[in-house]
Amino acid sequence: MTRVNPMKPSERMKIQRQEPLEQSPEGRIENFLEVSYGFDADRTIVEAQRCLECPKPLCVDGCPVEIDIPGFITLVLQKDFAGAARKIREANALPAICGRVCPQETQCEELCVLGKKLTPVAIGKLERFVADFEMEHNLFEVPSVSEHHAERVGVVGSGPAGLTCAAELARMGYGVTVFEALHDVGGVLRYGIPEFRLPKKILDLEAERVRALGVEIRTNFVVGRTATIDELFDEWGYSAIFLATGAGSPMFMGIPGEQLMGVYSANEFLTRVNLMGAWRFPDFDTPIRVGRRVAVIGGGNTAMDAVRTARRLGAERAMLLYRRSREEMPARIEEIHHAEQEGIELMLLSAPTRILGNDQGHVRALECIRMELGDPDDSGRRRPVPMEGSEFVLEVETVIEAIGQLPNPIIQSTTPGLATGHRGTVKTDEKQATSRPGIFAGGDLARGGATVILAMRDGRKAAAEIHRYLRGIPPGVETT
Numbered sequence: 001m002t003r004v005n006p007m008k009p010s011e012r013m014k015i016q017r018q019e020p021l022e023q024s025p026e027g028r029i030e031n032f033l034e035v036s037y038g039f040d041a042d043r044t045i046v047e048a049q050r051c052l053e054c055p056k057p058l059c060v061d062g063c064p065v066e067i068d069i070p071g072f073i074t075l076v077l078q079k080d081f082a083g084a085a086r087k088i089r090e091a092n093a094l095p096a097i098c099g100r101v102c103p104q105e106t107q108c109e110e111l112c113v114l115g116k117k118l119t120p121v122a123i124g125k126l127e128r129f130v131a132d133f134e135m136e137h138n139l140f141e142v143p144s145v146s147e148h149h150a151e152r153v154g155v156v157g158s159g160p161a162g163l164t165c166a167a168e169l170a171r172m173g174y175g176v177t178v179f180e181a182l183h184d185v186g187g188v189l190r191y192g193i194p195e196f197r198l199p200k201k202i203l204d205l206e207a208e209r210v211r212a213l214g215v216e217i218r219t220n221f222v223v224g225r226t227a228t229i230d231e232l233f234d235e236w237g238y239s240a241i242f243l244a245t246g247a248g249s250p251m252f253m254g255i256p257g258e259q260l261m262g263v264y265s266a267n268e269f270l271t272r273v274n275l276m277g278a279w280r281f282p283d284f285d286t287p288i289r290v291g292r293r294v295a296v297i298g299g300g301n302t303a304m305d306a307v308r309t310a311r312r313l314g315a316e317r318a319m320l321l322y323r324r325s326r327e328e329m330p331a332r333i334e335e336i337h338h339a340e341q342e343g344i345e346l347m348l349l350s351a352p353t354r355i356l357g358n359d360q361g362h363v364r365a366l367e368c369i370r371m372e373l374g375d376p377d378d379s380g381r382r383r384p385v386p387m388e389g390s391e392f393v394l395e396v397e398t399v400i401e402a403i404g405q406l407p408n409p410i411i412q413s414t415t416p417g418l419a420t421g422h423r424g425t426v427k428t429d430e431k432q433a434t435s436r437p438g439i440f441a442g443g444d445l446a447r448g449g450a451t452v453i454l455a456m457r458d459g460r461k462a463a464a465e466i467h468r469y470l471r472g473i474p475p476g477v478e479t480t
């Protein structure tokens, strides 16, 4: 693509990285509306001018789905925002979602050459702006399909992995059905990530785009119960299946007191709020009581979402306990920053040892211990070690555990010959193929808990491999 920015690199490098508009912290803890408003058109253009349009763009290497980042930024500079959104959609079926929730700081933006001495181009915010522009102006165009195939593919799970695989296969000309156990589409994007980070309206519109490609989505369909995988092949006539059922079963710490009332897994807590409308009580008849003081255990995005949700539900003290230091926290930097602005208390190098209850069997306090960092463990991170005699007690009414999730075993246990690996994940090779011919898998089901974009990467890769499998294209031969 020809360069359109007449500015010299030295001039571009003098432009400051643009900051997004946001709701004030005082205002937003009273509501569930989106925190970040992203960029307006002016900021988008100024930010795009910072890009050096590198001939070898390192940012693309950092993007798991390899979006043509300088290509879309060039279209932004030409003020062709719809064209920029189309360019992103060539590699990413859910740009308005990724522009909001992807950890760009450890992906494309981490490798952006400007970040070496200055600050990287705000690629995520540019992506969000053009995707929102396309939505607001109803400019989405259904791409034409050059060839239709007779085979139909079943996709199990409608999270980012499933939706991406379905969209890619539909664009290749396959009939695709997505089977979703819940009553609504989106997986964690719907039941996990709260409205103030990812409005449901955005998810609905992105899911609508996937349907517009011809994908059928059947909700309230639990594969393994409503029909097994073998029935989908033998009785329903599917020729290949992509498993993308995620990792929705919560893990618990196994400390005393977890049976007390007022102890939740983050999964249950967020599902009750997001999917069952607890944040809109009394419009919805499923309230959730958090009390005045809430402790959330964990340091990832899930923990961050739970503690910020508790704050919005009225907790005066919303505390996050993490056993390592801030540098090791897996949550997105932007979310940690937003949480602190909202008055969330980060209690780092602290771990719970026991949950204490009152006479009615309800949580009254959390006993904790301070930690220090020892030698690195298998993950390469320094191992947290308890400091003897440093126990302390926090008075709380609610404890929420956000220490990780495991795959639900229903498909694994009802599909003979499907090999499983660490913690019940489904084993796949580099082509996302499982031990059973014709069955592919990806996303959190294959990785354990990961990220939206890695789930999408798997969905995209699986779609390409399913196409090869169904067309009998040997390895090494390019597909069109």
Ligand SMILES: Cc1cc2nc3c(=O)[nH]c(=O)nc-3n(C[C@H](O)[C@H](O)[C@H](O)COP(=O)(O)OP(=O)(O)OC[C@H]3O[C@@H](n4cnc5c(N)ncnc54)[C@H](O)[C@@H]3O)c2cc1C
Binding pocket: 101, 102, 103, 156, 157, 158, 159, 160, 161, 162, 179, 180, 181, 182, 185, 186, 187, 188, 189, 192, 193, 221, 222, 223, 224, 244, 245, 246, 247, 248, 270, 301, 302, 303, 305, 332, 408, 410, 411, 442, 443, 444, 445, 449, 450, 451, 452, 453, 455
């Ligand atoms: C609270 C929270 C916040 C997060 N925040 C971020 C973030 O900011 N950025 C980021 O990149 N990642 C984030 N993540 C991680 C990210 O959401 C996941 O990695 C991603 O959603 C995984 O996608 P998936 O498609 O594999 O599975 P999921 O999104 O889990 O979707 C799986 C779907 O399969 C359905 N299903 C399960 N079993 C069956 C069955 N038997 N039959 C039919 N359907 C079934 C489920 O109902 C679900 O809809 C977060 C995770 C959580 C929990």
Ligand code: SF4
Binding pocket: 050, 051, 052, 053, 054, 057, 058, 059, 060, 069, 070, 111, 112, 113, 114, 121, 123
């Ligand atoms: S690495 Fe940074 S400056 Fe270079 S093309 Fe990518 S976004 Fe632009």
